[in-house]
Amino acid sequence: MTADTIIAADIRINARWLIPIEPKGIVLDRQTVIITGSRITAVVSQAEADAKYRTRETVDLPQHVVMPGLINLHGHAAMSLFRGMADDLPLMTWLNEHIWPAEGNFVSEQFIADGTQLAMAEMLRTGTTTFSDMYFFPEVAAQAAHDVGMRAQIAFPLLDFPTAWGSGPDEYLNKGQELISAWQGNEFISPAIGPHAPYTVSDGPLERAIHLSTETGAPVQIHLHETAFEVAEATEKLGQRPVARMQSLGLLGPNTQCVHMTQMNEADIEAIAASGAHIVHCPESNLKLASGLCPVQKLADAGINVAIGTDGAASNNNLDLFGELQTAAMLAKVVANDAAALSAHDALTMATLNGAKAIGRDHELGSLAEGKLADIIAVDLSDPFIQPVYDPASHLVYSNHGRAVSHSWIHGVPQLQDGRLTRIDVPDLMLRVDGWRERIRHPRNQ
Ligand SMILES: CSC[C@H]1O[C@@H](n2cnc3c(O)ncnc32)[C@H](O)[C@@H]1O
Numbered sequence: 001m002t003a004d005t006i007i008a009a010d011i012r013i014n015a016r017w018l019i020p021i022e023p024k025g026i027v028l029d030r031q032t033v034i035i036t037g038s039r040i041t042a043v044v045s046q047a048e049a050d051a052k053y054r055t056r057e058t059v060d061l062p063q064h065v066v067m068p069g070l071i072n073l074h075g076h077a078a079m080s081l082f083r084g085m086a087d088d089l090p091l092m093t094w095l096n097e098h099i100w101p102a103e104g105n106f107v108s109e110q111f112i113a114d115g116t117q118l119a120m121a122e123m124l125r126t127g128t129t130t131f132s133d134m135y136f137f138p139e140v141a142a143q144a145a146h147d148v149g150m151r152a153q154i155a156f157p158l159l160d161f162p163t164a165w166g167s168g169p170d171e172y173l174n175k176g177q178e179l180i181s182a183w184q185g186n187e188f189i190s191p192a193i194g195p196h197a198p199y200t201v202s203d204g205p206l207e208r209a210i211h212l213s214t215e216t217g218a219p220v221q222i223h224l225h226e227t228a229f230e231v232a233e234a235t236e237k238l239g240q241r242p243v244a245r246m247q248s249l250g251l252l253g254p255n256t257q258c259v260h261m262t263q264m265n266e267a268d269i270e271a272i273a274a275s276g277a278h279i280v281h282c283p284e285s286n287l288k289l290a291s292g293l294c295p296v297q298k299l300a301d302a303g304i305n306v307a308i309g310t311d312g313a314a315s316n317n318n319l320d321l322f323g324e325l326q327t328a329a330m331l332a333k334v335v336a337n338d339a340a341a342l343s344a345h346d347a348l349t350m351a352t353l354n355g356a357k358a359i360g361r362d363h364e365l366g367s368l369a370e371g372k373l374a375d376i377i378a379v380d381l382s383d384p385f386i387q388p389v390y391d392p393a394s395h396l397v398y399s400n401h402g403r404a405v406s407h408s409w410i411h412g413v414p415q416l417q418d419g420r421l422t423r424i425d426v427p428d429l430m431l432r433v434d435g436w437r438e439r440i441r442h443p444r445n446q
């Protein structure tokens, strides 16, 4: 090889193991990922990298598995400030008696800025590089994610009633339109439309949300079939199950992400499959609020794309997507009565490529391949809790927790180095978070 055949690049990551996600089920040994600017320009053996590439930086990860960054497809980031505030309650009691009153008292632009940063710190520490958010002041959340350099789908909220962010559907939709105009086409932030749920949004605003989605191409994300109560109440009051109502309104389609999806019958599954809508599975929130079970394997067998999300830290109570995968894989087996349901590799695909598909970005995110964006994580498998290593995919899902994530890059920019965040001032953030704890827990607010 002569000097002029040597290729110049920016970063070289030498990994002990590599899980590219595509092709599915593959684990490669001693591979190198080459990054040039924001993209992966090669995935080659370390010997080939030695011969062909010269980079300005080399990162040796001799005990690590390298894979695409995780995609947390459903959450309410700033609700991290309400973590542990109201536990052991069913959904409607949790919302009506605790969360909605607290949101009325505390949600403001500063609450969103600080809470979103807290959530991003946790997500980055545990391997997430792209997240989806549905919460108030989405313009503040979008700016917060952009400032840190995280990728995010930011869905503006749509409800029938007033909140800290607006007086009702007209204002939510007007402000939402502004959010879409401001961020559409941005490489980091994808604006989206977030009608809260069938029981909080009536037909008129839902139809306007569908129209806005068709007009702008912005995806819709909605909580749907979260609890048995939701389905029973809708059936009794409206004579229709929520999935059927969404189908007749025209909300189901390839640009729609349905979150939770418990209590599904055969007709619901058929309707979702035929529409091409995506499902976002949130197993830990479903378990903690005793909401119900999502039949993940059955949905996948029906050809539905199933992604995964943590939901907010007030109902989970963490944003560790590796922990969520463990729960998802374990639960899928019981629900399907089949220990082979949702294998470790299927679970990893759910948190990467399936998430990318749901937001329409699988051409550039969700796997490690030449030309894709350099959103990459490394997990250190050297600790006793994760040894010995026969199959790194098994450990990532069944033995790991996000605490073993050591490095991450988003758009080729390092976000986590040896477990330390590069773009968030954690001590300063903790002071602000503690200020919120004092305000929220002050006796006058009890
Ligand atoms: C439309 S802004 C988000 C709105 O949703 C509330 N919320 C948080 N978690 C859940 C959940 O699991 N189901 C339904 N609603 C949820 C949040 O508190 C905001 O008010």
Ligand SMILES: [Zn+2]
Pocket (backbone or CB within 6 Å): 074, 075, 076, 223, 259, 311, 312
């Ligand atoms: Zn939610």
